[in-house]
Amino acid sequence: MKKTLSVLLLLLSLNAFADQTGRARYLRIEKAEAYTVVTVLDPWKKGSEIGRYVLVPGKKQVESLPKGQVIKVPVSRAVIYTSVHSAMVEAVGAEERIAAVCESEYLTSENLKKAVRDGLIKDLGSATTPNIEKMLLCRPDVILATPYENNSSGNASKTGAPIVQLPDYMEQDPLARVEWLRFIGLLFGAEERAESLYREVCSQYESLKALAATATRRPKVMTERKWGSSWGVAAGGSYIARMLADAGADYIFSDHPGSGSSYASVEQVLERGRDADFWLLKYTMDGGRQMSRADLAGDNPVYKVFAPYQKGTVWGCNTISTPYYDLIAIHPEKVLAEFIAIFHPELLPDYKFLLYHKLK
Amino acid sequence: MNKRTHICFAALSAALLVLFVLALLLGPVAIPAGEVWAALLGKGDPLWATIVLQSRLPQAVTALLAGAALAVSGLLLQTLFSNPLAGPSILGVSDGANLGVAVVMLSVGAGAGLGFWLTTVLAAMAGSAVVLGLIVAFARRVKSSTMLLIIGIMIGYIASSLISILNFHAAADQVHRYVMWGMGDFSSVTMDRLPYFCSFVLLALAASLLLVKPLDALLLGEAYAANLGVNVQRTRVWIMLCTGLMTAAVTAFCGPISFIGLAVPHIARLMLGSSNHHNLLPVTLLAGACLALLCSILTCLPGTSSVLPLNAVTPLFGAPVIIYVIMNRRKIHYFN
Amino acid sequence: MELVLKNLGIGYGRTVVQCGLEQSLMEAGVTSLLGANGAGKSTLLRTICGLEKPLEGSVLLDGRAVAGMNEREISLRIGVVWTSRPPAAALTVSEMVAMGRQPHTGFWGRLGERDRRVCARALEDVGMSSKAERYFGTLSDGERQKVMIAKALVQECPVIIMDEPTAFLDVTSRIEIMLLMRSIAEKYHRSILLSTHDLDIALRHSHYLWLLSSNGLPMTAGTPEELLSRRAIGPYFDTPSLVFDHESRSFRTK
Numbered sequence: 019m020k021k022t023l024s025v026l027l028l029l030l031s032l033n034a035f036a037d038q039t040g041r042a043r044y045l046r047i048e049k050a051e052a053y054t055v056v057t058v059l060d061p062w063k064k065g066s067e068i069g070r071y072v073l074v075p076g077k078k079q080v081e082s083l084p085k086g087q088v089i090k091v092p093v094s095r096a097v098i099y100t101s102v103h104s105a106m107v108e109a110v111g112a113e114e115r116i117a118a119v120c121e122s123e124y125l126t127s128e129n130l131k132k133a134v135r136d137g138l139i140k141d142l143g144s145a146t147t148p149n150i151e152k153m154l155l156c157r158p159d160v161i162l163a164t165p166y167e168n169n170s171s172g173n174a175s176k177t178g179a180p181i182v183q184l185p186d187y188m189e190q191d192p193l194a195r196v197e198w199l200r201f202i203g204l205l206f207g208a209e210e211r212a213e214s215l216y217r218e219v220c221s222q223y224e225s226l227k228a229l230a231a232t233a234t235r236r237p238k239v240m241t242e243r244k245w246g247s248s249w250g251v252a253a254g255g256s257y258i259a260r261m262l263a264d265a266g267a268d269y270i271f272s273d274h275p276g277s278g279s280s281y282a283s284v285e286q287v288l289e290r291g292r293d294a295d296f297w298l299l300k301y302t303m304d305g306g307r308q309m310s311r312a313d314l315a316g317d318n319p320v321y322k323v324f325a326p327y328q329k330g331t332v333w334g335c336n337t338i339s340t341p342y343y344d345l346i347a348i349h350p351e352k353v354l355a356e357f358i359a360i361f362h363p364e365l366l367p368d369y370k371f372l373l374y375h376k377l378k
Numbered sequence: 379m380n381k382r383t384h385i386c387f388a389a390l391s392a393a394l395l396v397l398f399v400l401a402l403l404l405g406p407v408a409i410p411a412g413e414v415w416a417a418l419l420g421k422g423d424p425l426w427a428t429i430v431l432q433s434r435l436p437q438a439v440t441a442l443l444a445g446a447a448l449a450v451s452g453l454l455l456q457t458l459f460s461n462p463l464a465g466p467s468i469l470g471v472s473d474g475a476n477l478g479v480a481v482v483m484l485s486v487g488a489g490a491g492l493g494f495w496l497t498t499v500l501a502a503m504a505g506s507a508v509v510l511g512l513i514v515a516f517a518r519r520v521k522s523s524t525m526l527l528i529i530g531i532m533i534g535y536i537a538s539s540l541i542s543i544l545n546f547h548a549a550a551d552q553v554h555r556y557v558m559w560g561m562g563d564f565s566s567v568t569m570d571r572l573p574y575f576c577s578f579v580l581l582a583l584a585a586s587l588l589l590v591k592p593l594d595a596l597l598l599g600e601a602y603a604a605n606l607g608v609n610v611q612r613t614r615v616w617i618m619l620c621t622g623l624m625t626a627a628v629t630a631f632c633g634p635i636s637f638i639g640l641a642v643p644h645i646a647r648l649m650l651g652s653s654n655h656h657n658l659l660p661v662t663l664l665a666g667a668c669l670a671l672l673c674s675i676l677t678c679l680p681g682t683s684s685v686l687p688l689n690a691v692t693p694l695f696g697a698p699v700i701i702y703v704i705m706n707r708r709k710i711h712y713f714n
Numbered sequence: 715m716e717l718v719l720k721n722l723g724i725g726y727g728r729t730v731v732q733c734g735l736e737q738s739l740m741e742a743g744v745t746s747l748l749g750a751n752g753a754g755k756s757t758l759l760r761t762i763c764g765l766e767k768p769l770e771g772s773v774l775l776d777g778r779a780v781a782g783m784n785e786r787e788i789s790l791r792i793g794v795v796w797t798s799r800p801p802a803a804a805l806t807v808s809e810m811v812a813m814g815r816q817p818h819t820g821f822w823g824r825l826g827e828r829d830r831r832v833c834a835r836a837l838e839d840v841g842m843s844s845k846a847e848r849y850f851g852t853l854s855d856g857e858r859q860k861v862m863i864a865k866a867l868v869q870e871c872p873v874i875i876m877d878e879p880t881a882f883l884d885v886t887s888r889i890e891i892m893l894l895m896r897s898i899a900e901k902y903h904r905s906i907l908l909s910t911h912d913l914d915i916a917l918r919h920s921h922y923l924w925l926l927s928s929n930g931l932p933m934t935a936g937t938p939e940e941l942l943s944r945r946a947i948g949p950y951f952d953t954p955s956l957v958f959d960h961e962s963r964s965f966r967t968k
Contacts, residue, residue, distance in 0.1 A: 244558070245558065246558055246561035246563060246685075246687060247561065247563040247564075247565055247566075247677065247678075247685040247686075247687060247688065248685040281685070282406075283405070283406035283407070283678055283685050284433055284565060284685075285405050285406045285407040285429050285433055285434075285678070286406055286407055288407075288425075288428055288429050288432070288433060289407045289425065289429060292425060292428060293425075301554075302554060303549070304549040305549075316494060317555065318566070318568065319568040319569070319570050319571065320432055320433070320568050323428055323432055460801040588821075590822060590823065591816065591819075591821065591822060591823035594813065594816075594823065595813065595816060597800070597801065597803040597805065598800040598801070598803075598813060599800050599801050601765065601794070601796060602794070602796070602800055602813075604764075604765060604785055605763060605785075605788070605789060605792070605793065605794045606789055606813060606814070606816040606817060606869075607785050607786040607788075607789030607790075607816060607817045608785060608816075609784070609785050610785075647804060650804075651804060652804050652805065652806075652809070653803035653804040653805055654805060654809055656822070656823070710804075711804040711849040711851045711852070712803050712804035712851075
């Protein structure tokens with residue numbers, strides 16, 4: 019009895035320092051009694067870290083802290099560079115703790131946009147060169163930035179606030195990206211909300227995935243359009259490719275090397291996609307307008323050669339007037355539902371589309 | 379015609395044929411040669427046929443004509459301004475065409491289809507005509523060729539500035555389309571736009587060929603040319619019209635393409651060893667077509683998945699030629 | 715072909731350089747146009763060729779005003795040789811000379827049998843036959859001017875105008891060119907008008923002289939002997955320190 023108890027205790031204590039994350043590849047959360055260590059790994063350099071953050075609950079005074087940047091949590095005045103991260107903070111209910119954002123025109127939430135208009139959230143301008151003076155005036159206690167390969171977050175270090183780098187967009191598993199909500203929750207004192215949101219998203223996603231697996235056909239899908247002289251495609255290892263597979267479709271470039279965005283030649287797309295069943299594409303159009311088939315053909319007449327164009331099964335998403343990027347990051351199950359409703363409408367008969375529309 | 383000239387014509391014609399065939403045979407997707415031939419005859423696998431007829435054939439024809447047009451434009455400008463470093467890009471003529479395209483794509487608004495493309499071409503023509511007019515006006519007052527080139531570069535900068543401002547105020551999808559166009563691309567002329575492109579370019583090329591005699595006279599300078607019976611003012615206008623139309627058509631349909639207009643006339647002169655336009659103009663035309671086809675092939679080699687931007691490849695050929703010419707100008711006979 | 719200046723006023727913009735010029739160009743001979751700088755020699759030559767418009771009066775070719783002719787008509791009547799070299803081009807000597815046939819060839823400028831013969835003979839006349847296939851840019855200054863003269867010759871124009879054709883040449887080349895022009899004038903019955911600063915060579919080898927003044931004197935013309943015996947030359951060139959001696963035909967200090 020004593021042995022099992024001590025083994026249990028041992029296991030529990032080990033667990034206390036063990037990694038609490040399941041899916042996220044670049045995120046490690048290790049909870050201790052008095053603090054939490056969050057490690058952000060470098061997606062571009064295997065084995066190295068972008069940042070190590072030691073989150074300490076505000077009131078406590080702790081003596082021996084492990085190595086890492088100390089952040090007093092919960093934070094109350096955050097500067098957020100990317101609109102998706104702002105949406106994540108809002109998703110866990112901590113939006114009053116946002117002090118400033120960059121490029122507020124990309125925010126999708128009406129709440130947040132109103133807060134910017136009312137001056138409660140400041141707009142610091144361009145994300146690559148934010149207005150440092152305005153940032154200083156906000157007296158931030160944390161800065162949430164998005165790292166790119168070989169890029170720094172400007173002069174934000176002048177504020178003295180800890181800079182947290184969030185490369186969540188590099189996750190290849192769509193659910194892994196959602197797990198980053200846990201980090202947000204820890205920072206903003208909304209752990210439980212983040213946890214429950216994460217679990218709910220995961221379970222919804224899995225059940226939708228199971229539903230899609232019951233479909234009888236696997237339609238062939240092509241994506242996006244010409245970019246310059248190449249065709250911009252999602253590589254086989256990217257999260258879009260996985261989601262298309264999870265939605266019960268056969269993505270024409272599922273074997274394309276890489277795990278992010280990539281390129282293919284027009285010839286390759288013609289070879290594989292000419293007789294595709296569906297064509298999904300994202301576009302930008304101001305004023306909430308919707309792209310039509312005539313617009314697509316006018317863009318480049320070669321698009322008329324593809325079967326989806328001729329059969330009228332081209333679906334587009336206007337990323338300016340829809341919350342596409344937010345949903346991909348926080349609610350991929352909703353995007354999965356869109357895909358399933360497109361490919362297997364019989365499985366979700368009363369579905370109302372949030373993002374995609376059929377091109378007329 | 380002497381032996382050297384004969385060899386030039388024969389070699390270039392052969393090269394053109396070979397390159398055209400290669401452009402049809404080679405591409406990112408491997409298609410057997412027999413299938414390519416079948417596709418051209420209207421038979422064979424419909425999938426291969428689609429690739430050959432909708433992608434490779436129009437791209438090859440476009441490259442051929444665009445290369446010829448740009449090279450001849452460069453030659454015309456070099457003779458008109460007696461300046462071996464003149465060319466559509468350097469003198470700002472391409473920038474003028476760019477500005478015309480930008481005005482249509484970024485401000486006139488969304489449009490699609492053939493009518494839109496034709497409007498774009500006309501705007502590009504107007505843009506290059508304006509710039510050419512400015513350059514010629516300056517040429518009357520500025521005697522130094524180098525200074526004139528610098529004025530051309532400055533005008534190019536002004537045009538680029540205006541384009542940036544238009545970009546700033548334009549809607550997202552307009553900017554997207556403009557940026558796509560700016561990458562320089564022979565594949566943007568699809569089968570149904572091809573007849574228009576061909577008409578514009580062939581018309582201007584034919585008109586240029588008719589200018590052979592006055593162009594030769596201009597080699598001696600305007601005073602001598604006038605005495606040989608050339609109406610210099612009218613010739614200037616014709617040269618401007620041809621260059622303007624060719625540069626505008628190529629720029630509007632394929633985006634800005636650098637270096638072919640500047641370097642190919644030099645390649646032609648070095649091959650022929652002569653500035654006599656009777657031979658120089660046709661050789662320039664052939665050489666331009668060959669070079670453009672070669673660059674087009676190199677941008678989408680078999681086995682590669684993405685396509686190199688055209689403007690990444692052309693300077694690799696063009697710049698060394700110019701450097702060679704400058705370094706060897708004492709030995710080269712068409713320099714002072 | 716008679717070339718006549720009739721009450722001709724020349725200049726540019728509002729500046730009148732010379733006015734009231736009345737002269738007739740000597741046929742089948744070499745006339746040298748002399749005068750100090752600023753007298754308007756180049757302007758006069760350019761007006762005669764039709765490159766500048768007369769400010770008043772006219773230049774008449776067989777009774778027709780040059781100002782009213784188009785380039786093609788002028789090209790068949792007046793040939794020119796300028797001072798400076800043409801812009802460099804990779805042309806051979808024979809190609810350069812062949813340019814002179816442009817007024818006579820068809821739309822494409824192709825040379826026929828006769829064109830080739832005329833060019834060959836012109837090259838012989840100027841003594842450049844052996845260098846026919848050399849690049850123009852490899853010639854010396856004197857040789858280049860000879861080629862340009864050959865070009866003017868093949869144009870088969872009754873009148874040839876030359877603006878300081880010997881300016882950059884050495885002294886023996888200058889004399890050669892003058893002798894060449896004399897023989898062309900006599901052999902081909904051409905009326906040649908050339909401007910020069912070389913008073914000495916002009917006096918020795920021209921058939922006729924035109925003198926322009928930069929200080930208000932009217933234009934004077936005559937054969938060298940006439941002008942010397944009339945002591946007419948001095949007033950056009952004398953400076954406060956130098957005087958022209960009509961006996962010795964040279965300048966001496968006062």
